[in-house]
Amino acid sequence: MIIREFFINLSIFSFLVSLALFTRVFVIHRTFKYCHLFGGLYAGIIAAILMFFPNTYNAWIFDLRAAPFILSFVYFGRTAGWITTIFICVNIAYHFMGGNQWVLGEILFFGTALLFTVFKTYFKNLDPIKSVFLYMGGFIGVHIFLFTFFSSLKISIAFEITRLLCLSIGLLISIFLMEAYQKLYRLTQNLSKLNQSLEESKQELKETVHEQQGGIFKFKKENKGYIHTLCDGQFYSKCGVSPEQVVGKDLKTLDSSVIPSHLIPRLLEFYQQAWEGQEVTFELPWPNENTFIFISLRPIKREGKVVEVVGSAIDITERKKMEEELRTTKERLESFIRHNTDAIIIFDLEGHILQVNTAYEKMLGWSIHEIVGEKLPCVPEFLIDRSNVTIQKIISGESITTKLETVRQRKDGSLFEISLTLSPILDSKGNVIFLSAIYRDISERKQIEKELKQLHQQLKESEMKYRVLFEQSPDAVYLVELNEDRYPTRLLEVNPVGCKRFGYSREDLLSMPFSDIVPQNSTMLIKIIEKIREGKRSFTLQNEFVFKKTGKKINTEFSVRMFILNGKEVLLLISRDITERLKTETLLRKSEKLAVVGQLAAAIAHEVNNPLTAMKGFMQLLKLTENENNQRYIDIVLSEMERIKSITNEFITIAKPQAVKIQLNDLHMLLKQATALLQSQATINNIQFRTEFESAVPLITCERNQLKQVFINILKNAIEAMSIGGEVLIQVNKLDDHRVCIRFIDQGCGIPKERIPYLGEPFYSIKEKGIGLGLMICYKIVEAHQGKIVIESEMNKGTIVDVILPT
Incomplete structure (x- = not known):
């Protein structure tokens, strides 16, 4: 009876566990976030179901609910285990509320859950199989402890053995199912990933073959013909050849649009060499005469016998063009070196000359045969050390190209000045293998530079002198630009005196329009423009000039000269303040007048004094014989004569220095x-x-x-x-x-x-x-x-x- 009940419980348990695994494998493929919670919930449901099919032994009732309880903690964790515990305790209360043992059952599972929580905390890395037996032992231990010390019922050893055996079998079956599922699931997943990886690799290989720059093809020999088994690559796509036109076709039967008929005999020859085990490479014009391809055939052998030949084809048209360009460039470079008017030298890192051009022979006097192999014979002894230092800097990479001016020595010992350009010659790895030097004779240029320098110095001194004259001139100097109508437009230059008169800085005057500086109704400006338009190129004017900003009036004399500067007509105006000169001229006229007055005064005084003296004498004689009738008249005459004398004395004072x-x-x-x-x-x-x-x-x-x-x-x-x-x-x-x-x-x-x-x-x-x-x-x-x-x-x-x- 107990065996039947046990197998019923075991079958139900196994079915429910298998149902969950089946659902996980065939229905729910993805792993979601709360999977462990659903596991605990499902384990609690299984435990609740198993409690409806208990086993009876010697009046003791037991079931397999402990199996999902243990498995929930082992496989799904503490949270899931506690969910299962709650389900079990609720069902215990439902089934055994009327009996005396339901409290112990509640305590058993709650206590065991606490123990399992401790196990899960401290033995979290333990293997699932070992964990199951550890947890089962803990459950049995708690069960024995409770029913030994807290229950009036005595548990027989046979019951415990039976209970332990049933629980162990249930757990073993469940562990087997769970571990088998885990292994199978992992194996399935790995196999799926492997198949997917294989498919991806095949697809990637296919895409790689298709996308590669060149082309790949394979062929094998069947019935004395060469059948193509593969043809792919961007090269064929660009040429308009599809794999369907080649794969499965014999070389001899390929369409002429794929392989021109005149190339087939040559290809058969190469195919045969490859099938015989040789690695063959050759160039071929395909698909037209303007395009060249490079084909490589490599045989694949098995047990020493060729079973297939792999060929690759790449477009070498650009390479052929580059080779042609390189050849042309080389010829041009050699021609450039050979016919260059500058001396060009190529020497090794120790300074031994490897090659020179014709200009070197003419410039330095050595022939090519004399100079090759020699160690820089053109460098003077006093420059040897400096030359070696420069070469070492280029070799070490401190300097890429050196340009300097120095001297070199001809075969006859004479020195001359050169412009030297020293450059490295590198190999493909960037290492310096040779050096090149270009000599340019600059003796004549140096002489010209020296003469130009002297001329420049003279011009500079001359310019400085004229600049000093311009700046220190007491007169205002203006350089004015004229437009097409010969009307002043702007100032090109002005000296400090001119700036002071207008009341602006030099920068302001040069940036202002001429109309903002000089009033358009200025009498002086109108006269200057009239003279220019009359065709006069040099003239002088005098007038009073009013300055616009300050309102100051100055009597000025303008010296005007017109000439061409940088293709434009300009005026040179020299403005002189003649106020003092006019005053001087006025004073001069006064002085001349005074001189005339002095001379006139002396003459008048001399001429008047002579008759005046005689008249005065006779009047005094008349006074001696005066009478009352003429006394008054004599006094008047004498008084007037004294007045005339005083006037003549003033004339004398003017005429004679005192x-x-x-x-x-x-x-x-x-x-x-x-x-x-x-x-x-x-x-x-x-x-x-x-x-x-x-x-x-x-x-x-x-x-x-x-x-x-x-x-x-x-x-x-x-x-x-x-x-x-x-x-x-x-x-x-x-x-x-x-x-x-x-x-x-x-x-x-x-x-x-x-x-x-x-x-x-x-x-x-x-x-x-x-x-x-x-x-x-x-x-x-x-x-x-x-x-x-x-x-x-x-x-x-x-x-x-x-x-x-x-x-």
Whole structure:
């Protein structure tokens, strides 16, 4: 009875386990993330099912639920094991709630689950078969412990042996199924991967053969014919030959579009040599005369007998072209070396000459036969060490190509200058095997360079001189570009004086349009353009020029010259400030006038004094015989004669140089004496003199009488200008350490502004009875003392006369 029940349980257990394995193998092919959880769930279901088919032995009931419980922990882990434990405990509570042993059953499986968790933690790398027996022993041990110490029922040894035997058989069957599945699954997977890899390799090989640059074909001999068994590769595809046109076909029966008929006898000959065991290589024009292929035939032998021949074909058309180009290049290179005008030398790493060209013979004097094998005989002794260092640098790779200028020695011992280019000659691995040198005779060039250098130096010095003249010129110099209409467009160059006058920097002037620099309505610009358009290429103009930015007016003289520069018409303008020159010319005219006045004054004084003396004498005689009737007339005549004499004395003063006595004088004293002389005249005209002297005014060096005459003349003019009376203020101030100013301020009628510039000229007077000589004499005296007179005046308000003298 127990055996039948056991086999029922075992069959159900085996079926359920097999069902899971079948589903895994044939239904669920992929491994998903929560596979172990589903394993624990399925093991719990199996355990629950097995509890419905228990075994009975001596009134003890047992089943195989422990088998899925153990397998769940072993194969699916702790989480899955606990899921199975929960299923079992729930079913125990369901089946045995009314009995006395259900609590022990719950404790048994919960306790065993805790023990299995410890096993899984510390024996996680243990083999599954060993783990099963370890876990089974743990389960039996916990079962015996609980039912021995905590149950009133006594378990017989026979029951335990039976229980252990049944559990062991169930576990062994399940382990066998699980391990067989694992082995079979791995074997199946490996076999599948191997087949897939094989298919991929075959496909890859096929694709490789198809995609390779050349072409592969095979053939074997059958019935005295050569049958092709393979034909593939990009070479055939590019030529329009498909494998179907060749595979399975005899060489003799191939279509002429594949193999031209005239090539078949030659190919048969090569095929036969290969079938006899020879490795054959040959070139062939195919598929046309312009394309060349290289074919290699290699026999495949088995037991010393040729069973098949493998052939490869590659397109060598480009290689043939390259060979032809290399041959052509070689010929050109040899021709270049042979006919080059520079000497070309090829020598080994020790300096022994291997080859030279014809130019070397002509340049250095050695013949080819004399020089080959010699060790650089053209290098002078004093340059041997330096030459060896340069060669070693190229050999070691420090320098790729060296270019320098040096000297070499001819066969007759003379030295000459050369330009040397030294380069390495490399093999296919990049190693230096030879050296090449190119000599170019630069003796003539060096001589020309020397002459050019001297000429350049001279030009540089000349340019520097002209640049200094240009920069340091006191005149403004402008170089102006003209357009097609001969109108100025821009400045090409300007010197510092020109920049200063326009008020811009040189960079600003050269970047500005000409119309922004010079006003278009400028009189000077209009005159220059008119002269140019009249065809004049060199001329000079004078006019007043107004500068646009500063508004300053300058009397200028423009020297204009037109010429061609770099294919364009340009103007060279030299602008000279002639303001001082015009002043000088004015002064010169004044001087000439003064000279004429002096000469005229001397003549007049001489001519007037002679009759005046006689008249004065006769008038004095008449005075002795005077009577009351003519006394008044005689006094009037004598008074007028004295006036004429004073006038002639002033003429003489102008004409004759006076003896000057220069010494230190006190201005205060001189002004006091001058005012004292004119005090009576001032009182008559209701005029007062008031003086203001600054303290610490130094003494001045002067001729006191001349300076007193200046003060008297100025004060007389002030008195005569103040017809209604008033005050004349005299101020003495120290301007600086070297100058003092004597200022006369009157309250007279004033002088018109337009007449002030003409004051001091001979015979120019604004007074009704003046002769225009007094103020001129004042100017002359003050200028002789290296001073100056400055006059300011305003109509009906008065005049200020400043006499500035050096201390």
